[in-house]
Amino acid sequence: MIVSVASGKGGTGKTTVAASLSRVWDRPVTLVDMDVEEPNLHLFLHPVIEGKSSANLEIPVIDESRCTSCGQCSDLCQFKAIALMGSVLLTFPELCHGCGGCIAVCPEGALSPGERELGEISVGKAGGAGFLMGRLRVGEAMSPPFMRMVKAKLVEIIGESERDAIIDAPPGVSCPAVNAVMDSDVIVLVTEPTPFGFHDFKLAWEAFSPLSKPMGAIINRAGLGNDDVYRFCTKSQIPILAELPFDRAIAEAYARGRVIADEFPRLREIFLSLRDGIRELADTGSREAARA
Amino acid sequence: MSKIAITSEGPSLEDQMDSRFGRAAGFVVIDMDTMSSHYIENGQSQIMAQGAGIQAAQLIAKAGAGWVLTGYVGPKAFQALSAVGIKVVQDLRDITVGEALERFKSGGLKIAQAPNRESGK
Numbered sequence: 001m002i003v004s005v006a007s008g009k010g011g012t013g014k015t016t017v018a019a020s021l022s023r024v025w026d027r028p029v030t031l032v033d034m035d036v037e038e039p040n041l042h043l044f045l046h047p048v049i050e051g052k053s054s055a056n057l058e059i060p061v062i063d064e065s066r067c068t069s070c071g072q073c074s075d076l077c078q079f080k081a082i083a084l085m086g087s088v089l090l091t092f093p094e095l096c097h098g099c100g101g102c103i104a105v106c107p108e109g110a111l112s113p114g115e116r117e118l119g120e121i122s123v124g125k126a127g128g129a130g131f132l133m134g135r136l137r138v139g140e141a142m143s144p145p146f147m148r149m150v151k152a153k154l155v156e157i158i159g160e161s162e163r164d165a166i167i168d169a170p171p172g173v174s175c176p177a178v179n180a181v182m183d184s185d186v187i188v189l190v191t192e193p194t195p196f197g198f199h200d201f202k203l204a205w206e207a208f209s210p211l212s213k214p215m216g217a218i219i220n221r222a223g224l225g226n227d228d229v230y231r232f233c234t235k236s237q238i239p240i241l242a243e244l245p246f247d248r249a250i251a252e253a254y255a256r257g258r259v260i261a262d263e264f265p266r267l268r269e270i271f272l273s274l275r276d277g278i279r280e281l282a283d284t285g286s287r288e289a290a291r292a
Numbered sequence: 293m294s295k296i297a298i299t300s301e302g303p304s305l306e307d308q309m310d311s312r313f314g315r316a317a318g319f320v321v322i323d324m325d326t327m328s329s330h331y332i333e334n335g336q337s338q339i340m341a342q343g344a345g346i347q348a349a350q351l352i353a354k355a356g357a358g359w360v361l362t363g364y365v366g367p368k369a370f371q372a373l374s375a376v377g378i379k380v381v382q383d384l385r386d387i388t389v390g391e392a393l394e395r396f397k398s399g400g401l402k403i404a405q406a407p408n409r410e411s412g413k
Contacts, residue, residue, distance in 0.1 A: 074350075080343025080368075086353045086376040092368055095343055141342075 008200025030130030311363025314345030345369025
């Protein structure tokens, strides 16, 4: 089973939840930091990194002696990563998504695959759990292609050892967030009952609903703000899997880089019940998938 | 230097110049030999997330213009235009297309050696 911990708004507690959930998960599990633009799960889990590899994107390299300036590659590319200017063919590697289409359509064999580094993938262990992290190169904009490489690594790990996975997703509802959650069995949306939290929670719910995955909510900083998010969850039949209280002691533990399920027995209880709630939700999801 | 392209908010010489290059509304292309002009829409580039400047540069090259008169040019557009020897005059704004044309005819406009805008702006 793959569980994604996501949120519309940043700073609602995805990493806090993912880290604590890993502490109460009683089956083999790998924690995945898929917030590749700013990974921070390692700051809480202190993993031992056993292997690092660079992730490279395939980009076109032009053989000018063969190019006839026919423009087929340029017409195909939706990102202007390869562009015919008059009779001069130019590449803009930083815009390339690595689809390989230009190389495939070139009738002259004038394009060959080259490489551009997108980031680094780290694999290791954090206590009893496996750990996988993608870190996008600073200045790099192509996070979805890089995230696909991190997910390919995850599939490899899960396939070898029949593990569960908990994905710490990036915030928001754009391509990187959708990419992080789209292959999971359950999506958990972390929110806070503030107007900003509620607004972005609705966006995330709308963005991820077409994926037809079972979704549940976690209300962090419960006691703050108002009841809007609760009313919306009731109306939209979104199960609230856990509530984490708005408490200065929790914020202090977080700020010290602690995993809150380790620090507070009452919170550990909440995460145990969250774990069971997630499994129940996954079972419901697979029953519904079987019926459909 | 028979044709120049001026970034414009509309099709005529009376229209305001558009200070943006990649995301300009369009280009008024003027043939300096005949002084005839025509307009190229750039709406398709305006809606691109990235690569607007490159696509706009392709339109300019296709129109056969040797000069671009505009406000701001980003690095990729500048690279694309330079690759085929199209000369760029930038930092023009708050004037009409016709006024830009007059300045060009009177000479003294400086050919840019580098882009004056960051990517995507």
